[in-house]
Amino acid sequence: MREARPATMIIVTPVIQLDENELQFQFKLASGPGGQNVNKVATAAELRFDAAHSPALPDDVRARLLTLAGSRMNKDGELLITARRFRSQERNRQDAIDRLVVLIQKAAEIPKPRLKLKPSRAAKQQRVAEKRRVGEKKQTRRPAGSSGDYD
Template sequence: MISITSVLSIPDNEISFLTSRSSGPGGQHVNKTSSRVTLVFSVQDSPSLSDYQKQLISIRLAKRINSNGELQLSSEEHRSQFRNKEEVVSRFAKLLADALKPVRKRKKTKVPYATKRKRLDSKKKRSEVKKGRSKPDY
C-alpha cells in the first residue's frame, strides 16, 4: 500500500514493476544485473481514484502519461534494484500528491501607501532634475 495523501492510498496490485539493465558505467556489474526499475501505473483503470482525481492527474501529468494511459517512472540511480524500487515509489507518491493538490486562488491586495508615496516622490525628483536642465526664463 502506497500512501499518497492522508485520505488516498494506492494498493500494490494496481502498480507493476518492470526491471531492465541499467545504462552507464559500472563494469561487469552493469552487464549482469537488472537494476533499473520502471513503475507502471494505469491512471484510467485505477479503482482507487475518483473520476475527478483521474481527470486532474490526466491534465496535470499529460506529458508523463503515454498513449495507453499509463504513467511510467523509472530509476537507475543506485546499483541495487531494491534501492531503485524505493526511489521510484517515493517519486511516484510525491508526483501524485503534487498533481492532486488544489490550486489556491490569489488574493488581491492593495498597493501600500508608502510604496505609492515613494513612487510619486521619485517622479517629482526626476521632474525637478529635468527642469533644472532647461534654460532659465528671464
C-alpha cells in the same frame, strides 16, 4: 513461474491508497556505475501508473497530477517514472514507488486561492513621488533654453 504477490496497499495520504497491482514495472539495463554488473543485470526500474483510470485517485487530485507530471505523463494518462539511482533492482523499484508517492502527495495538496490585492494609498503616493523625483532629475540634465521640443 512467478507467484502472484498478495495485493498490498501503498498509503499515499490518509484518504488515498494505491493498490500495488495498479503499478507495472519493467526492468532495463542502467547506465552509470556498477562495473561489469551494469552490462549483465537489468537494474533500472521503469514504473508505469495509469493515473487517468486509477480508481484510487479523486478527480481533483488526478487533474493536478496531470499538470504536475508534465512530460512524464503520456497522452493515454500513464505516468512513467524511471529510477536508476541505485545498483540493485529492488532499491530502484522502491525509489520509483517513493517518487510516485511524493508526486501524488503534492497533487493532493489543495492550492491556496490567490488573493488579489490593491496597492495601498501610501504605496501609490510613494510611486508617484518617485516618478516626479526622476522627472525633475532629468529636467536638470536638459541644456538651458531648451524647451524639450525636437525640430
